[in-house]
Amino acid sequence: MRGVMLHAPGDVRVEEIDDPKITAPTDAIIRLSATCVCGSDLWPFRGADPVDQPMPMGHEYVGIVEEVGNEVTTVKPGQFVVGSFVASDGTCEICRSGYPSSCAHRVFMSLVGTQSERALIPHADGTLVATPGMPDTDMIPSLLAASDVLGTGWFGAVAAEAGPGKTVAVVGDGAVGLLAVLAARQLGAERIIAMSRHEPRQALAREFGATDIVTERGDNGVAKVKELTGGLGAHSVVEAVGTQESMHQAMRSTRPGGHVGFVGVNHDVTLSGEELFFSQIHLLGGPAPVRRFLPDLIQLIWDKKINPGKVFDLALPLDQAAEAYRAMDERRAVKALLTV
Amino acid sequence: MRGVMLHAPGDVRVEEIDDPKITAPTDAIIRLSATCVCGSDLWPFRGADPVDQPMPMGHEYVGIVEEVGNEVTTVKPGQFVVGSFVASDGTCEICRSGYPSSCAHRVFMSLVGTQSERALIPHADGTLVATPGMPDTDMIPSLLAASDVLGTGWFGAVAAEAGPGKTVAVVGDGAVGLLAVLAARQLGAERIIAMSRHEPRQALAREFGATDIVTERGDNGVAKVKELTGGLGAHSVVEAVGTQESMHQAMRSTRPGGHVGFVGVNHDVTLSGEELFFSQIHLLGGPAPVRRFLPDLIQLIWDKKINPGKVFDLALPLDQAAEAYRAMDERRAVKALLTV
Numbered sequence: 001m002r003g004v005m006l007h008a009p010g011d012v013r014v015e016e017i018d019d020p021k022i023t024a025p026t027d028a029i030i031r032l033s034a035t036c037v038c039g040s041d042l043w044p045f046r047g048a049d050p051v052d053q054p055m056p057m058g059h060e061y062v063g064i065v066e067e068v069g070n071e072v073t074t075v076k077p078g079q080f081v082v083g084s085f086v087a088s089d090g091t092c093e094i095c096r097s098g099y100p101s102s103c104a105h106r107v108f109m110s111l112v113g114t115q116s117e118r119a120l121i122p123h124a125d126g127t128l129v130a131t132p133g134m135p136d137t138d139m140i141p142s143l144l145a146a147s148d149v150l151g152t153g154w155f156g157a158v159a160a161e162a163g164p165g166k167t168v169a170v171v172g173d174g175a176v177g178l179l180a181v182l183a184a185r186q187l188g189a190e191r192i193i194a195m196s197r198h199e200p201r202q203a204l205a206r207e208f209g210a211t212d213i214v215t216e217r218g219d220n221g222v223a224k225v226k227e228l229t230g231g232l233g234a235h236s237v238v239e240a241v242g243t244q245e246s247m248h249q250a251m252r253s254t255r256p257g258g259h260v261g262f263v264g265v266n267h268d269v270t271l272s273g274e275e276l277f278f279s280q281i282h283l284l285g286g287p288a289p290v291r292r293f294l295p296d297l298i299q300l301i302w303d304k305k306i307n308p309g310k311v312f313d314l315a316l317p318l319d320q321a322a323e324a325y326r327a328m329d330e331r332r333a334v335k336a337l338l339t340v
Numbered sequence: 341m342r343g344v345m346l347h348a349p350g351d352v353r354v355e356e357i358d359d360p361k362i363t364a365p366t367d368a369i370i371r372l373s374a375t376c377v378c379g380s381d382l383w384p385f386r387g388a389d390p391v392d393q394p395m396p397m398g399h400e401y402v403g404i405v406e407e408v409g410n411e412v413t414t415v416k417p418g419q420f421v422v423g424s425f426v427a428s429d430g431t432c433e434i435c436r437s438g439y440p441s442s443c444a445h446r447v448f449m450s451l452v453g454t455q456s457e458r459a460l461i462p463h464a465d466g467t468l469v470a471t472p473g474m475p476d477t478d479m480i481p482s483l484l485a486a487s488d489v490l491g492t493g494w495f496g497a498v499a500a501e502a503g504p505g506k507t508v509a510v511v512g513d514g515a516v517g518l519l520a521v522l523a524a525r526q527l528g529a530e531r532i533i534a535m536s537r538h539e540p541r542q543a544l545a546r547e548f549g550a551t552d553i554v555t556e557r558g559d560n561g562v563a564k565v566k567e568l569t570g571g572l573g574a575h576s577v578v579e580a581v582g583t584q585e586s587m588h589q590a591m592r593s594t595r596p597g598g599h600v601g602f603v604g605v606n607h608d609v610t611l612s613g614e615e616l617f618f619s620q621i622h623l624l625g626g627p628a629p630v631r632r633f634l635p636d637l638i639q640l641i642w643d644k645k646i647n648p649g650k651v652f653d654l655a656l657p658l659d660q661a662a663e664a665y666r667a668m669d670e671r672r673a674v675k676a677l678l679t680v
Contacts, residue, residue, distance in 0.1 A: 093572060094596050102596030102620045104572075232433060232444075247613055256434050256442030256626075262617065269613025273587055273606030280442045280626030286596075286617050 003116030004057040004321045004338075009047035012322040017056070020120035025071035026089075028124035030063040030081060032340040034144050035115050036312065037324050038085075039174050040265050045325050048267060056113025057321075059085040060147040062140060063119070063340075065128075072124045080135055081128040082298060083121055084290035085109050085148040090126025100126065101287040108287075115321060117340055129294045132302055139301065141309025141337055145179065146297045149335065150308040151290030152263050153179030153240065154297065157187055159261025159284040160236035164188040169214075169225050171250045172240030173201040175311040175335040176263060178208055180238040182308060185209025186300070189236070193228060195221055195249075201334060204310060218245055225253040233258060239285070244269050256280040263288055312337040343456030344397040344661045344678075349387035352662040357396070360460035365411035366429075368464035370403040370421060372680040374484045375455050376652065377664050378425075379514050380605050385665050388607060396453025397661075399425040400487040402480060403459070403680075405468075412464045419470040422638060423461055424630035425449050425488040430466025440466065441627040448627075455661060457680055469634045472642055479641065481649025481677055485519065486637045489675065490648040491630030492603050493519030493580065494637065497527055499601025499624040500576035504528040509554075509565050511590045512580030513541040515651040515675040516603060518548055520578040522648060525549025526640070529576070533568060535561055535589070541674065544650060558585055565593040573598060579625070584609050596620040603628055652677040 003017040020029050035058050043049040065077050075081055088095050088103035095103050107122045121127055135143060142150075153176045162168045162184040170180045173196035184192045185208060193212040194205035202213045214224045226233055232255040239250035242264025250260050251271075262285030276283070300306045314333035316324050317340075324336035343357040360369050375398050383389040405417050415421055428435050428443035435443045447462045461467055475483055482490075493516045502508045502524040510520045513536035524532045525548060533552040534545035542553045554564045566573055572595040579590035582604025590600050591611075602625030616623070640646045654673035656664050657680075664676035 093570070097597050099597035099620060230433070242613075244613075257437050257439035266613030266617040271611045271613060271616070273582075273584075273609025273611060276611070276623070277602065277606040277626050280439060281624075283616070283623040284621075286620030 001117040005054045006057050007054045008051050012325045014319050014321050020118050022069050025069035026123050027069045028121045029067045031066050031118050032063040034140050035338050036060050037328050037336045058113055058115030059109035061114040062144045074125045075128050075130050079130040081130050082143050082146050083128040087122040087127040089123045098292050099289050100291040101289045141312045142301045145308040149175040150179045151293050152176045152288040154183040154293050155288035156180045156238035156261040156263040157183035160238050161259040162187045162189045162236045165190050166235040167191040168236040169193040169234040169253050170238045171195050171246050177240035178204055179308050181205050181210050182208040221249050222252040240264050242266050254281045311335045341457040345394045346397050347394045348391055352665045354659050354661050360458050362409050365409035366463050367409045368461045369407045371406050371458050372403040374480050375678050376400050377668050377676045398453055398455030399449035401454040402484045414465045415468050415470050420474050421468040421470050422483050422486050423468040427462040427467040429463045438632050439629050440631040441629045481652045482641045485648040489515040490519045491633050492516045492628040494523040494633050495628035496520045496578035496601040496603040497523035500578050501599040502527045502529045502576045505530050506575040507531040508576040509533040509574040509593050510578045511535050511586050517580035518544055519648050521545050521550050522548040561589050562592040580604050582606050594621045651675045
């Protein structure tokens, strides 16, 4: 089958790779309907993560089940499924407590790769959720978004305790940040401040529910959020970038007793214990426990109450994956969908 | 009046200082019944915090109101009161949200000093709570503990979400750590692991409700907590020291999705954003919002349901403050009370 391999920073190739095979009775194999490029795929593409040998790429996926191992009971061949970017057994104590992305037996799908015609999904019962029926083509981008970016933005907003009466600030205007805005709106936030300097992204943020746009960054961005919140800072701040600057911006935009949900994969970030102590903010982050939210997110999409697929502003066939990476790297696209 | 001044690291003197005077209509002046030495008083005593000029010491206090400003309405002369180690106005949005120690107008009492015959208490209405009547002498140590160490241990346990069904680990066997054990028990925790290598402190931890004692530290301590919790780590961990090692020990002893409440004043601590991200733990710390808990804590003490005053294993007259500091510095005493 065809699949995307990264040979070196900047060197994305679509080439023949081995077909997946069921090896555990809890595995499933899906035929991809669509996959996409994630902001975190850009880390190795840009050389910020090492590329020691050719690596399969991608971890977001929707598609049709082709085959299941003999212990899989919740999905069956022919069903359309959405799954988390982290495979989880669904039965361990950590999964049951709501943190399947920290499952004792988790498999990061980025190690398996999903930018390909077919994909092996470990722990199928704990990872996949079938849709109520076969979706229309125009619903596929939104279902695909649920696999990671929507689920991640949602977790950011939940971790930041966005809700009624709250002012929520979102640091980062990539797909995750934009969908954190959508999540904060769905969770009932009163005021949502999107931090973005990019006009088309500001427009999408407003469409998703942002009430205010802050274009300033760093200390100036913090000052602006404080100005909008009576000098106190936001109740809830979602960090959706993962750099030192964005983490500082998020923490310093939060009022004492407030909550930061940080979902940008941290790279070379260090935090001062003293600052954290005296800021008296709640911190929670990490790989989003998408599977916890998937049933609800799929229903919201199925009922056309949300349209997170709007974050895809570029769609290309799988064979043109290299161009999809370049477009996102150069910020010509917010997020690129790959049709399979 | 007599008061404790620190002239240089190790140089504690009891000397004549100015009597306090009401300067704001929200001030009160109390005559101290007892005060004490805090673990955080040892930072400048040991030279870990700079001592640029002679500084008044102490921030824990109970006593009798002598005088109040003309806007003070909730306490009056003659009442016995307990107050937080952070004075707070009680009316700002941060105070009303439950974080008076981050009050927009807070005053750290350590800057005022309470190891003296009298003390000025700013924001008296937002800071002090009167007891139901004049306490017996033997209840004074427990009421004094509520002013900081009990309130701080309590906040650590609340921030760590100690409660029914939870396994709670406490890093640090000073007065705050021991009282975090007591708090976890009161909050209904199922299992409480006290990390201590010091036998008399282990005994007090058991008396306060610890079910397990772990004597190992650092990575070995983490391994032991994991061994006791099915390899997962504790649900709730209280950090009550404030060093790099103790913060790491606390974070790494916590299961994914679990909560760390850190109340040791952080000194030269840095945290890795990557580690925090992938550990997926909740973090909340800072100067304890003692005033939030004071009414309940006073009632528990008044009803003799808890006896936190047991952490005082040394009582000396104010004039012997220097010996009290030395005894705590040399770990001959857990906590020293000063009678005034």
